[in-house]
Amino acid sequence: MIELNLESFFGRMDYYPIALIGTALLGLFGYFLLPKEQKKSKAIKLSLWIVVLIAFYENLGGLIVSQGISNSWVYNLFNSHVATILFLLLIKSFLKQRNHQISINVFIVFFLSVSTVLHLKGISHYNDGGEYISFLNTVLILCSCGLYFYELITMDEFLEVNPLREFSFWASTAILFYFSSSFMIYISFTYLYTNHPDIFWMVREIPRIMAILCNLLLCLSIYALVLKAKFQVEIIHV
């Protein structure tokens, strides 16, 4: 049995895992403060799942690497697959048109199929940098955000509201920035880590900061509803 070296884990802990645990706890606390009806909202449930999942896998990754074991499979499984699917489902919950919602389902099935084929063929490995999968999931997320923005400027339902007061608008924007900025870093991770470790440690901060911002925004969506329920003021629509 492997003995856990918790001292090493806590020794390596910096602001990032702590911030993620903080947002996850904040999200959970906010969720329990919500009225029953609001708890049923798909967007809120998915936001909470994403916040908790990111905190979980980032800490799991940290724990594994602190034991001297490669943690790439954690990121490949949770970040590249599970979190991507949750983000796609979150964008799907913002969409109003049936055919666009079906497109997201098709994206998810397509993504999982291609990933399975890549892994079975040996093109991708569960413990590698996951460049191909990152490329694929970023493209699908960008397409999904595109569908949302298309609806935003064409559908009457969206034309009646102010997008700057819409949670779906800010969430889609945050997801768009998170995935596009992370993508640039993820595809160059292996190269930078091997050839330029100094640059690697610097640019690694970008997806980390984006992840914290994205989680904070998702938490905010939960608290906006809590405040709305408490004070009956309209802050953010979900």
Place this chain on the structure above:
Amino acid sequence: MSEQESQFLLILFGGIFFAFLMSVFVVAMVIIHRQQQVRSREKLNQIKVEHEKTLLYVENEIQQETLTHIGRELHDNIGQLLSLAKISLHSVKPERQSEGKEYINQIIKEVRVLSKSLNLDWVESVSLDDFIQQQLDKIQRTGLCEVQFQSDGSFLELKKDQKLVLIRVIQESLNNALKHAQPSKIAIQVSQHDTFRKIEIKDDGKGFDTTIQSQGSGMYNLKKRMESIGGKFYLTSAVGNGTHITLELPF
């Protein structure tokens, strides 16, 4: 500059450029959304103005119809009664004088009824089914054709503007049938479906070829009026086979 520094700068500027592109995209979306919102509002306002215009026009038409009806009533009914009253009151016979007083009482009643029809308040008090029945009774009394009316009461609850437009469209459809089709029978049926209710006006008159462009704008106006209250107007007709008009209104 070392190779490491230049690569770092390349990644940094690449990232900044990418983030800039994303920001431009999002800002562009917000600007386009605002523009679309303004266009949508203008369109809505235009529809509202058109709707109000149609209502005003319909009210005017109904008032014109009412004035024509009052003129006819004054000439054919009240005028006659007044002449009879005058003759009776000039008679020396007491029974003729009491007849004259009876005529005066009848004239007072008729004038009261007519005065009520001068404003559009009657639209509020009468149901659409009652209105259709009154119109068909009038046609029946002229002896021009037979009439038939069936209703399941789907149009008993209506907004005033919807009722005004429907009254005018039904009136116009019946007038057209009598004026141009010379039917031997006119039938009106009111029924409902899952999402809408409908009024069908059928006649067995001459009918007409719907593919030939009409000189007037009567049918077009009726269609536009139905659309102004969120309804639909359908017309089918063939030479020798009568005309079938359907007015649909969603719940």
